[in-house]
Amino acid sequence: MKLLRVGSVGAERPALLDESGTLRDLSEIVPDIDGDLLGNAALLDRVRRAAADGALPALPRAAADAGTTGAGAEPESLRIGPPVARIGKIVCIGLNYHDHARETGAAVPEEPIVFLKAPDTVVGPHDTVLIPRGSTKTDWEVELAVVIGRTARYLETEEEALAAVAGYTVANDVSEREFQIERGGQWDKGKNCETFSPLGPWLVTADEVPDPQALPLRLWVNGQVRQDGSTADQIFSVAHVVRYLSRFVTLRPGDVVCTGTPAGVAMGMAEPKPYLRDGDVVELEVAGLGRQRQVLKSA
Known part of the structure; x- marks a missing residue:
């Protein structure tokens, strides 16, 4: 469905x-x-x-x-809103694609890199995304998002992990790279700005996604392809991520797990890096899960 x-x-x-x-x-x-x-x-x-x-x-x-x-x-x-209401938490995985690690010059992590986004950053798939005041490095990230359908804690197997998944949707993990990397502390400052989590358009139930490791992802900025990847390139699979997270946090129905982004973000490009500006249009899709479109606006 x-x-x-x-x-x-x-x-x-x-x-x-x-x-x-x-x-x-x-x-x-x-x-x-x-x-x-x-x-x-x-x-x-x-x-x-x-x-x-x-x-x-x-x-x-x-x-x-x-x-x-x-x-x-x-x-x-009948605007399309986020496909899930009252999200308890959004757990995100960083550097989870081999090509994205290469483009940023980062070592392939030995364990998933985990950070959180606040549920109040979530907006609909076509809603306006606000560039924070003082931002010069607002970036895009197309991601496969996993929506949890049963309580997951201390899962023993990856089969149990996939059984805990209610479905999948599209996420744009919008990020401000200066806030994230150059301002000290953890990544959260660059990940939790207002409107930084467009989600949707649909939640596709897990029975319609037989293999979450075989999903193409693409993103365009002003009509130009910037990201063109596949979940097959993930370092840690969906099943691995859900099982791993269940050791540290209790995942509950309605929670969202964002599973990382492929290569093609502005941060990984040559200077001058094409970070997002007022009026830019970002479009993104995951095969079978629908498409998003956002217009950027200064906050």
């Missing part, structure tokens, strides 16, 4: 994109797409049955496109 949330900021309602591309309203079946739904197999089965029956009311087709709607869109435009 492709699950999503549509509507104005703070008033999104649950929806489903069916096999014909029709957007269907789920609000009479479930209150939202969140950890309560994703951790409830019986309720998910009810959604599947309703979708198969074809009885769910249709919503305007424009909502599924929504490529030009932003955070200020009117309710009737």
Whole structure:
């Protein structure tokens, strides 16, 4: 299933994109797409049955496109919001692609590099992204995001880890490199600025993604391809990452794990590095998981 949330900021309602591309309203079946739904197999089965029956009311087709709607869109435009509500935590993996480690001159890590992003950095896939005041090095990162569907703690096997995954979506791990690297302390200052976690458009349930290590990822800036990679190049697989994290943090339904970015970020390019500026347009996609589009604006 492709699950999503549509509507104005703070008033999104649950929806489903069916096999014909029709957007269907789920609000009479479930209150939202969140950890309560994703951790409830019986309720998910009810959604599947309703979708198969074809009885769910249709919503305007424009909502599924929504490529030009932003955070200020009117309710009737059915802006696409983040596909998961009330995210408990966002756990991110740094330097998780061989080619990205090479382009930044970093050694391949022996264990996953872990950092956190605050849930209030999350915006919809087509919402405006704000360049922080004083920023000169705002960067892009297309990523495969994993959404957890059952409590994961001290997992023993990678099979258990994949069984804990509810589904997958697209993330842009927007980063300010000066704040992240040159200002001392941990990476968090460069990762947690307002709007720095566009997510969506859909949550694709895990049964529709047979191999999370075979997903092409691409990103464009102002129409120019900047990243073109595959999750096959990950240093630590999705299963490894989820199992590893469960040793240190308890992952709960609705939590999000961002699994790293391939080569092609501005930080890894020759001078002058093409960091993002006011008015730039970033587009990104993960095969089968949908596409995002953001216009950058100064905060």
